[in-house]
Amino acid sequence: MSAAAAVFILAVVLIVLALVYFLVSTILELRKIVAGLDRTIEHVGGIVEKSAPVNDVVNTINEHLDAGVAALEGLLVKKAGLRDAVGLVDGLYPGAAADGLREFPESTSVTAPRIGEVYTRGTLTLARLGREAPIAAASPRGPAIRDALYGSAASRKLYPAGREQGAAALPASPVIGADSPEQYERRDDIGQPRKRFPAKQS
Amino acid sequence: MTGLWIGAAIVGLVVLPIVVVLLKGVLDAAKSIVPAVDSIAATAEAGSKDLDAAALLLTTQEQVKQTIAGVAAYGGSLDVILDDADPA
Numbered sequence: 001m002s003a004a005a006a007v008f009i010l011a012v013v014l015i016v017l018a019l020v021y022f023l024v025s026t027i028l029e030l031r032k033i034v035a036g037l038d039r040t041i042e043h044v045g046g047i048v049e050k051s052a053p054v055n056d057v058v059n060t061i062n063e064h065l066d067a068g069v070a071a072l073e074g075l076l077v078k079k080a081g082l083r084d085a086v087g088l089v090d091g092l093y094p095g096a097a098a099d100g101l102r103e104f105p106e107s108t109s110v111t112a113p114r115i116g117e118v119y120t121r122g123t124l125t126l127a128r129l130g131r132e133a134p135i136a137a138a139s140p141r142g143p144a145i146r147d148a149l150y151g152s153a154a155s156r157k158l159y160p161a162g163r164e165q166g167a168a169a170l171p172a173s174p175v176i177g178a179d180s181p182e183q184y185e186r187r188d189d190i191g192q193p194r195k196r197f198p199a200k201q202s
Numbered sequence: 203m204t205g206l207w208i209g210a211a212i213v214g215l216v217v218l219p220i221v222v223v224l225l226k227g228v229l230d231a232a233k234s235i236v237p238a239v240d241s242i243a244a245t246a247e248a249g250s251k252d253l254d255a256a257a258l259l260l261t262t263q264e265q266v267k268q269t270i271a272g273v274a275a276y277g278g279s280l281d282v283i284l285d286d287a288d289p290a
Binding site: 002004005007008010011012014015018019021022023025026029030032033036037039040043044046047050051053054057058060061064065067068071072075077078079080081084 | 203206207209210213214217218221222225226228229232233235236239240242243246247249250253254256257259260262263266267269270273274277280281284285286287288
């Protein structure tokens with residue numbers, strides 16, 4: 001064998017060795033990748049499984065909350081009127097009048113009264129009664145009906161003795177309803193035909 | 203004989219380095235993917251663990267139902283005891 005042939009064969013052998021080394025190393029790295037992807041798929045499956053009912057549950061919650069908002073807005077408008085209702089909401093959340101009430105689109109065009117400054121009849125009534133009204137003024141510019149800091153005298157007139165004597169010993173209010181701890185037997189004759197007594201023989 | 207020398211030189215000095223460089227590139231790329239996949243797996247595991255609390259949404263749903271039922275009951279009572287607003 002000539003020297004040239006030996007060198008040629010040596011070069012080919014080196015190429016084969018390089019192929020074996022790098023390909024085996026690549027295979028090992030690919031196996032690590034496969035293992036990592038298996039773990040990823042397992043956890044992603046968990047995410048999909050756990051998040052599957054979330055949409056329905058959140059939609060149900062939103063439906064209930066929407067129903068509650070609609071009921072409360074309806075009650076507020078029914079009792080206070082649309083204009084005062086918008087004013088009340090705006091008094092609690094300044095700027096909310098611009099958004100209006102959800103169930104009453106026409107509320108966006110209502111000029112909200114400044115109920116936070118001009119007090120309602122109910123608030124004034126409470127103030128005149130001397131209760132713990134939070135705001136006790138007839139108008140923003142007028143004097144206070146009662147002194148907000150020392151106004152407890154008015155309420156003390158209602159209960160001069162303070163707490164009722166022996167109030168702690170009084171029995172608690174009864175719990176009523178189907179789930180009450182005290183259940184009474186229902187009479188059997190309720191709803192039944194009235195008893196007929198035999199006619200007197202004269 | 204000269205041709206054999208030339209062939210051996212080409213294989214040893216040209217083909218072998220090219221093969222080594224290409225295979226090393228493939229190996230480096232595969233090695234660089236492994237930490238990324240591990241990171242994705244760890245993130246997915248953390249995300250899956252975060253969603254463990256999603257089951258509590260069922261409790262929230264029930265609480266919302268009860269709350270709205272209570273609001274409806276109170277609203278019905280208020281509707282009875284409070285006068286309606288004067289019609290404009």
